[in-house]
Amino acid sequence: MNGLVTVLSAGASRTPPFIEELGRMMLPAPGQEILAYLAFAFYAGLIAAGGLAAVLARNLVRAMLGLVVTFLGVAGMYLLMASPFMAFMQLLIYIGAISVLIFFAIMLVRNTSSGEEMNLPGLCQAGGALVSAAAAAALCGPVIALNAGRLNQPGPPGETPLAELGEGLLSYYVAPLELISIVLLVAMAGGVLLAWDQRYRGRQ
Amino acid sequence: MLAALLLLAIGLAGLVSRRTLVGMLISVELLLNGAGLSVVAAAKLTPASDSIGQLTAIFIMGLAAAEATLVLAMMVVVHRRFGTVSTEALTTIKDAAS
Numbered sequence: 013m014n015g016l017v018t019v020l021s022a023g024a025s026r027t028p029p030f031i032e033e034l035g036r037m038m039l040p041a042p043g044q045e046i047l048a049y050l051a052f053a054f055y056a057g058l059i060a061a062g063g064l065a066a067v068l069a070r071n072l073v074r075a076m077l078g079l080v081v082t083f084l085g086v087a088g089m090y091l092l093m094a095s096p097f098m099a100f101m102q103l104l105i106y107i108g109a110i111s112v113l114i115f116f117a118i119m120l121v122r123n124t125s126s127g128e129e130m131n132l133p134g135l136c137q138a139g140g141a142l143v144s145a146a147a148a149a150a151l152c153g154p155v156i157a158l159n160a161g162r163l164n165q166p167g168p169p170g171e172t173p174l175a176e177l178g179e180g181l182l183s184y185y186v187a188p189l190e191l192i193s194i195v196l197l198v199a200m201a202g203g204v205l206l207a208w209d210q211r212y213r214g215r216q
Numbered sequence: 217m218l219a220a221l222l223l224l225a226i227g228l229a230g231l232v233s234r235r236t237l238v239g240m241l242i243s244v245e246l247l248l249n250g251a252g253l254s255v256v257a258a259a260k261l262t263p264a265s266d267s268i269g270q271l272t273a274i275f276i277m278g279l280a281a282a283e284a285t286l287v288l289a290m291m292v293v294v295h296r297r298f299g300t301v302s303t304e305a306l307t308t309i310k311d312a313a314s
Contacts, residue, residue, distance in 0.1 A: 063246055066242050067243065072238055072239065075239060075242055076242065079242050082249065083249065086252075089253055089257075093257060093261075095256060095260070095270055098270055101277060105277045106245075106277070106280075110281060114238070114242060114245070114284070117241060117291055118238055120288075120291070120292055120295065121291050121295040172266045172267055176267050177271065185271055188271075188275055195278070196285075198282075202286060202289065203285045203286055203288065203289035204289075206289040206290065206292070207293065
């Protein structure tokens with residue numbers, strides 16, 4: 013038994029040779045940088061395409077699929093920023109839970125057989141949408157563009173160990189953690205209350 | 217950051233242009249995703265503490281889950297009462313009868 017443990021720990025501490033070889037092959041910085049830019053472009057394209065599909069699709073199920081594609085793109089962005097825990101949480105919470113919730117919403121309240129929205133948005137509404145999007149871009153765009161040069165760090169961002177995150181959650185930020193659990197509980201109880209009260213009132 | 221801005225713009229446009237509550241919920245999820253992405257990016261690319269950014273984004277995710285739950289319950293109630301979730305039909309704030 014002891015020997016097995018020793019072998020296992022030795023195997024865990026030693027990097028396999030082919031990984032080292034891979035790292036040496038990928039070490040030249042320009043190549044890695046180009047790869048990072050390619051990945052960024054790919055994920056940004058996913059986000060843009062998914063977001064446009066989510067907003068413009070007339071079929072609500074298709075809009076939800078667009079939303080899932082956007083979530084995937086955002087998870088890729090988290091991976092690219094060396095925070096794999098965030099990417100995992102994104103997959104788990106958004107793609108696993110919230111998209112199912114939205115699908116339930118579509119199923120429960122749809123008023124046409126195909127789940128499509130009844131009518132197209134009017135000209136006024138489309139204009140308002142364009143104005144709001146342009147306002148967001150005009151307010152935040154210049155700030156980001158002006159400060160983009162200062163953001164660049166030499167080399168890729170380092171990864172924060174998961175233990176540090178957990179320690180933060182349990183020491184400095186324990187109050188927000190408890191508060192958010194209370195918020196989730198209240199939201200769940202409120203949802204059940206809202207849905208049940210009406211049903212029993214309807215039967216009486 | 218640019219991708220987060222894109223999400224913000226698209227989400228706002230969708231929030232205004234959608235005709236049903238479900239579409240608006242989808243747009244709100246886009247907005248919250250953009251917020252989380254921008255917070256993590258700001259924490260990663262500046263000298264600010266990295267763990268604070270990630271924890272903030274996790275709290276945003278939790279709040280988004282709570283909000284989606286509540287909105288689903290509200291949609292169910294509204295659908296029972298009005299028979300539709302189209303935003304144009306929902307102009308009643310308070311029933312005179314009740």
